[in-house]
Amino acid sequence: MPLPTRRKWWALAVVSLTQLVVVLDGTIVNIALPQAQAELGLSDSQRQWVVTAYALAFGALLLLGGRVADYWGRKRTFIVGMVGFGLASVFGGVAQSGTELIIARGLQGVFAALLAPAALALLTVTFPSGRERNTAFAVFGTVAGAGASVGLVLGGVLTEFADWRWCLLVNVFFVALGLVGAFLFISESKADGDNRYDLAGAVTVTLGLGSLVYGFSMAEAGWGNPQTVTFLILGVLLLAAFVWIEARQRQPLLPLRIVADRVRGGAFLIQAIAGSVMIGATLYLTFHLQIVMQMSALGAGLASLPLPLGTMLVAPFATKMLPRFGPRPLLIVGPVIVAAGLGYLSFITAMGSYWVEVFPALVVMGAGMALVFVPLQNVALAGVAPHDAGAASAVTNSAMQIGGSIGLSVFTAVYVGALAGDTSHLPEVLADAYSVTFVAAAIGMLLAAVIASTMIRGQKSQLLPSGSDAVLVHAG
Structure with missing residues (x-):
């Protein structure tokens, strides 16, 4: 059943807010990194992984997140992604070591991979066609496009006048708004038919990309370093296995x-x-x-x-x-x-x-x-x-x-x-x-x-x- 017009536009505000959070979290922490590095004693390699962990987990799991949203329920996936993202942000905000901060950023990426495709899918089913759809996507794109700029300024303000940890803790405010909005204005929807998860594909592509990125990160010790070579080769083999699996899956991840x-x-x-x-x-x-x-x-x-x-x-x-x-x-x-x-x-x-x-x-x-x-x-x-x-x-x-x-x-x-x-x-x-x-x-x-x-x-x-x-x- 189509949503009432007023409720649809409130739903657009909720999913746009979600996309804003996902995008701004890619830049808000960048501004805080020098202070976080000094306080937690991060090495340059660990400093890099604070950014890499988020981007890698987000990118590697995005396809699977889209499948989960379609098969399990878009509203349900949206809510789980929101809650998980908020908890991961709190974990990062109270981190006492570089390892804890990196793990928290990785968890943020995992839940962002649920959140982002669920939000886009909800937008698609809420505005299925016509001028309203074009307007909704224009608003969604504009808000998302502003995310990087908002992240840079907000990260600077929070780090300057509060503490770098608030660059993570501030997400709790956005998450709370998103959850309230989801329960009030978003309706459940999911794909029909026989839907199967391609878990083998998800595991091989995630491990393959992770090995590849880790191998490149070890290259600072030299391109001939045994660890560098081993992880790069392992990454290539796992990605080759992913291609082999996808070619034989009835419902492939990709x-x-x-x-x-x-x-x-x-x-x-x-x-x-x-x-x-x-x-x-x-x-x-x-x-x-x-x-x-x-x-x-x-x-x-x-x-x-x-x-x-x-x-x-x-x-x-x-x-x-x-x-x-x-x-x-x-x-x-x-x-x-x-x-x-x-x-x-x-x-x-x-x-x-x-x-x-x-x-x-x-x-x-x-x-x-x-x-x-x-x-x-x-x-x-x-x-x-x-x-x-x-x-x-x-x-x-x-x-x-x-x-x-x-x-x-x-x-x-x-x-x-x-x-x-x-x-x-x-x-x-x-x-x-x-x-x-x-x-x-x-x-x-x-x-x-x-x-x-x-x-x-x-x-x-x-x-x-x-x-x-x-x-x-x-x-x-």
């Missing part, structure tokens, strides 16, 4: 036809590289602002805003350009622009000015990212059968989180290698190491442009979803 298409496969690779920059490289920018430039937590949060705000401002123009030029030119030019911004950022110095060395780079990167993110979701959904649309969208989001996990591990290895054993932590030494990290990120974005030019091929009409306008997506 229908291989989605990623086998050359164009969509290219889009997922570009999304992973973009994720590595948005999650990985920008974390080192936060460190530069606070540790080298001696900005306060709030100052660093505000100083980081030109990147997400630039993306939000340029995205509507990119959306208008998409039907006219098609996705391919945007996906070639966008990464090149981001790479140019990263290249400019690599010239940072210990005594440099923010307005000269950092601000212009962030504006350029934000504009370039808009040209990347707007076409990606459209390309990922082009030519996808309706019953595969949810899985294809989930893979796009998973690719960003997994790309961020792997990218952050690789950038950490590059950063440690650039330090060359220097533990002085002098501003000049750190700035040089961050500079090398930004160069590595720029190379990654140039690789994304090459992937776009070689894999995103076809007529403009073939590369966009039929019968619909361009889909405007957020960068989270």
